[in-house]
Amino acid sequence: MSLVETDDVESGESISLHQRILSDIREKILSGAWAPGHRIPFEHELTAEYKCSRMTVNKALSQLAKAGLIERRRRSGSFVRQPQSQAAVLELHDIRIEVEALGLPYRYERLKRMKRRSSAEDRSRLGLPAPGPVLWLEGLHFAGERPFALEQRLINLSAVAGAAEEEFFEIAPGPWLIGRVPWSEAEHRIRAVAADESIADALDIDPGAPCLVVERRTWSAEHPVTHVRFVYPAESHTLVARFTPSQG
């Protein structure tokens, strides 16, 4: 699938009109200019603005609706959706809930925070086609006094308005993002590793001890949003996921 997205307006690129409309609106939503609940212009208004037929506008809006960014209601119009709080991934990765389910007090502590222009490695991790501003975060999730998980996160600042101003001192970026950015797709990579020096140090375990590493990339309407890596000490964690076959 194509991550070809064009937020740049310059240079007569040969993207189709309905894609440009879609991309314009997505930009408004992801930048925060149109908040959740905001009513998007009616089809006939966009028709006038872009000087095209309703079918063309409709195509763009239908795709945004399918991507989950907007919600369409007959007779009322189209609205920016509330970000979905999600069961599927939540089940996997709301660490606070997992910790509290163990009956232990939860705490998040920021280790590092750096705003920078994306390096080549950043772009490859996020799946970004072009350079842009990103936010790098590192933090620790605690269960009681013990480190429960190490988090290393990269946020695509051009997709998440407002993240640049957030300090994330004691607020974990995961819940913060879920409350603000609707996600349309997520990819998980799960593997086991031996703890290296820095991981062992952060998690207070022995170097070489087995750890579970969960990496997640998240997209919103084909826009990369964030890449996060969780490192769990082996004893502390089991992931559970339930599936029902997709009736295809």
Next chain:
Amino acid sequence: MSLVETDDVESGESISLHQRILSDIREKILSGAWAPGHRIPFEHELTAEYKCSRMTVNKALSQLAKAGLIERRRRSGSFVRQPQSQAAVLELHDIRIEVEALGLPYRYERLKRMKRRSSAEDRSRLGLPAPGPVLWLEGLHFAGERPFALEQRLINLSAVAGAAEEEFFEIAPGPWLIGRVPWSEAEHRIRAVAADESIADALDIDPGAPCLVVERRTWSAEHPVTHVRFVYPAESHTLVARFTPSQG
């Protein structure tokens, strides 16, 4: 999690025509009736078959293309795509396919096989309410000459009749079961462990080396079918799973 957006409402008769076309074709592809590489009918042929305009057919095919199920080429037609390797890894977990995707020859070798009346531990692993016959299997999956994964499996014989007569000498029980028992639900537990003596021995790695352990329980119409534990050496494997939020 889905390969294609499953926004179909099924039971209702009020599905739009382009959705019915889309769903018909998806059915043919996912059922295997149209193998990868197969050329699906031209738009003008589908136009005739469904007695509708080309735009309607085009809408269905465009969505299938965006979902990644088919690939469209001007002048040539539309073709069923090669299965996207990672989409259903967690769901199916067919090790042969994973190994062959690496370009390595695959082989399965049985280590142990025992038919017995379920012990208390067996019942707890399978989620069985009452004692009954079970089959215990242990085997090794090879990628080339190297062990790729250790498999320990419990099959509920009262749910899977023919399994008792199968030797599983070089046939892995996973694919065998999938071909015979439709599953309606699966639960995965994923964690990292340090290899103990017997695991290290079977996988030919050092004791204490990190391993990824994936356990799966499967049900068919509320009947426990099988419990399986895969143990992967850390370097050999990354699980990949893609999710799309279910929009309620």
Next chain:
DNA sequence: ATGACGATTATGTATATACATATCGGGACG
């Protein structure tokens, strides 16, 4: 053979039009 080139073909995008459908609001009526 081989390479150039135009005709053919299937898809890609956009248009104008039409009617269906859900729903909000307001007016008629009990």
Next chain:
DNA sequence: CGTCCCGATATGTATATACATAATCGTCAT
């Protein structure tokens, strides 16, 4: 005052049509 119904309105789906674009095929000339 509440309820039912009806018209207005935005979206949902489908049609016929048009032209653009990319790729393939056959033909013809070198």
